[in-house]
Amino acid sequence: MKKRTHTRLASIVGLFIIASIGLYFILSNLEDNIVFFYPPSDIEKITNAKTKIRVGGLVKENSVVILSANKIRFTITDYKNTLIIEYTGILPALFREKQGIVAEGTFVNGVFEAKNLLAKHDENYMPPEVVKTLVK
Template sequence: MKNLKKRRRIQVILIAFVALAISTGLIGYAMQDGINFFRSPSQVADEPPRPSEVFRIGGLVEEGTLVRGEGETVRFNVTDGGASIPVTFKGVLPDLFEENQGMIGTGSYVNGVFEASEILAKHDETYMPKEVVDALKEQGVYQEPDAGS
């Protein structure tokens, strides 16, 4: 009788362990598409990611590079002061998107061009995403916004 109880207890523990391992694996697999790492233009230039990797890039829209193509295609460069990465985007840009302003794009780096699937721009005159501010400070080109504006 004791052996039967002991065997059942071991079986229950093993089944619980296997179920936990399977559920952890499934959660990790489901989240792999939802996790987008942030990279600055300098990081992308130093270590280009695989073309299949989806990530976020942020910085300032480089002055003089914004070219609106035919239809909804837009081309521009994003910079952090240390490197400049060409970006293409097909779609409608946010209203506040303009040159010398902060932006974050989500997409992939293919053949030396960041192909954005989503572009986010600052939402007021003083806001800039923390990741972009950190990348600009690291390159020494960040300027504090005027407090009186």
């Protein structure tokens, strides 16, 4: 084998090994962050309760309790398990019972304390401007 071909082949193999190692480290560090949210049924799989996580589900009917002017407690469900969430702050406009939400926060004494709430709309949502143009 010519020296030039041997050097080129060694360089390609070396780059492949370095890229593979880099990809392994990236994917292993993102392992828990790839999931957008955990449903209430998967909460017991999380071992470190002090890390910030996202949970999601439907707001259970008749579970919203107003604790103070800007603090509420409600329950989310995935129709298998439920999870109690406390949230302090301004509620999203789409927040209501039987609506999908994603909450980001941590566990404190068995209750999930949310720092952010994201209300999800259904797949039939259309902005009001689009509805007005379609009705004409």
